[in-house]
Amino acid sequence: MVCLDGLLSIFQFCAKREKDALKIKNFNNLKNAALNRQFNETYDQTTLDLTTKILDISPEFFTIWNLRRDVFVNFVFKGRSDQEIHKVITEELRFVLATMKRFPKCYWVWNHRIWLLKYNPALTDWDFELGLIEMFFAADPRNFHAWQYRRIVLEGKMDLIRNEEEQPAKAIAKLNYREFQYTTKMINKNISNYSAWHNRSKLIEKLSESHPEEAQEFSSKYEILVSEIKLVQTAAFTDPADSSVWTYMRWLYTGGFFTTDIEAESFIRLLEEQVAGVKELAEIEKDENGEENLWCLKTLSLLLKELFLRTKEDYLREEINDLTKRLIELDPMRAERYKDFQRNI
Amino acid sequence: MQLFREKHVDYVKNLNTKTDQLEYWLTEHLRLNGVYWGLMALFLMDSQDAFVKEEVIEFVLSCRDPKRGGFGPYPKHEAHILSTLSAIQILKLYNSLDRLGSFKPDLVKFIKDLQLPDGSFQGDRFGEVDSRFVYTAIQCLSILEELDENIASGATDFVLRCLNFDGGFGMVPGAESHAAQAFVCLGTLSILGQLDKLTSKKELISSWLSERQVANGGLNGRPEKLPDVCYSWWVLTGMDILGCLDWVDHDKLRQYILSCQDDVTGGISDRPDNQVDVFHTVFGIAGLSLLGFEDLVPVDASYCLPKAVVATIKKFPYEI
Secondary structure (H helix, E strand, O other): OHHHHHHHHHHHHHHHHHHHHHHHHHHHHHHHHHHHHHHOOOOOOHHHHHHHOOOOOOOOOOHHHHHHHHHHHHHOOOOOOHHHHHHHHHHHHHHHHHHHHOOOOOOOHHHHHHHHHHHOOHHHHHHHHOOOOOOHHOOOOHHHHHHHHHHHHHHHHHHHHHHHHHOOOHHHHHHHHHHHHHHHHHHHHHHOOOHHHHHHHHHHHHHOOOOOOOHHHHHHHHHHHHHHHHHHHHHHOOOOOEEEEEEHHEEEEEEOOOOOOOOOHHHHHHHHHHHHHHHHHHHHHHHOOOOOOHHHHHHHHHHHHHHHHHHHOHHHHHHHHHHHHHHHHHOHHHHHHHHHHHOOO | OOOOHHHHHHHOHHHHHHHOOOOHHHHHHHHHHHHHHHHHHHHHHHHHHHHHHHHHHHHHHOOEOOOOOOOOOOOOOOOHHHHHHHHHHHHHHHOOOOHHHHHHHHHHHHHOOEOOOOOOOOOOOOOOHHHHHHHHHHHHHHHOOOOOHHHHHHHHHHHHHHHHHOOOOOOOOOOOOOOHHHHHHHHHHHHHOHHHHHHHHHHHHHHHHHEEOOOOEEOOOOOOOOOHHHHHHHHHHHHHHHOOOOHHHHHHHHHHHHOEEOOOOEOOOOOOOOEEEEEHHHHHHHHHOOOOOOOOOOOEOOEEHHHHHOOOOOOOOOOO
């Protein structure tokens, strides 16, 4: 049996080599023809067809994407009206979508799509693109490319608003608020969607500068902070093992964005409440799991440091020292970090 | 476990003989980058003679795109900033920048023309912007000793705008943090001598980087993701640049990298028992070098070139 298996796999190996040899010949013929046409700047239907065939096999071949765009600009679009060009672009977007579905992480494909959308932004259906992103999120809610693409699509929409609307600032603030609510939706669906937390931090910075009337939680930095604390607190109790929440909580209390515009006393009160909240959670975690939740301890030490810097109470320093000792013991991989932290207070 | 040095040298040496495999031909768009990765792995193992210097230089020069002035990843491919850096790095490794000869002015112009008004760089004439391209362009100009105040301040501003709430860096301002982006952004600031701009954020950035180490010792690229050998490089370099390399466990990381070796074919993969490739091979080895293990040639964290090579590059800002 062993021999037969070995023999079979040799046959399969040879068959693959033969098949590969044929594929290689075919691919190299297409490639050489296309590259010669690129060198001679022969922009016609034959060149376009060649790029279609090559990109179907090898979407990473960026020179061929460039050639394809050259053919569009110098041949396909030549002498056509805006509407006619728009029709071609719509068709091309379908071709790109098929490739994107097969290769959702290929930079060049996303890039080509963005180029198409920006060719004549006034005619682009930006909302259709937002719908498309939902499809990618359904497959992978943290697809990096899809999130970046979403920001680019919104930027495109906003550019249109700037050109067309009478009160662009208002419409843009509304759009930002809608995106903010979208991150709430994504977070409620899955608390560990770090990409959503990230986007939320960016939108908060924008909305604190300009927000629509209905967004009452944005009336002051204090209001924003209080409502974000509520969200992150609930999230922390829902899934205390997930790092997203703790990273976000760290930003709220230590990032400097909120501290600058909030009265010292109010901020100290919020810090004290949070310290109590995290301590409570740390206890629950220890009881339930029989071991410490590192994130609770790490966050606690950061919160206590902020509190100490404001109140200079000695007992806080002692608490921090105790926490550091425990962290070094429980998380020895990062021992030097904790030592540095303690030294720098 | 130990580093299978000879096996890795053989693996890299034989990469160019796999012409009967389809994958070989489908990766032409990365060939010049691949040559740099292979050559750099050999340099770190002090085995650079496994490649024929003159053949490699001839290949590099054949990748020049005469229409654009930069280098493509393969003859007749279009110039891109990524392959252009590989070309310059290879020539620098061989101490052969003089081979650029009369091509140099067009090459410098190609790179400088890619900078956009906001200080960022596009990868080629079609407008894709990414902090990777900023780093790549800045390293190119640094090796060629063609940086200037204007280029540097634009690039610095752009890279600082990529810093996020969590202490990581994104592809562009607004984009989510990713370890590869931490390397390129910190590398840019380091090459330009602008690290003091980060002083108030140093602790936050270092913490984010140190959180990348997971229980098995490997490093991941984003929170809640699997570890991967190449992040040994993207994460460790940032820590080295910021002076907090000891914030992760070196021995555990070493074990993780070594466990990703193929003890039969040589080469290193992203995770244990996966298919090896030259990309993970060089960054695994470079990570080990940065940690001072396995008696490797010391590597520079900002350039991914041997320290001895970087020592010959004029430091920016240039003395007049």
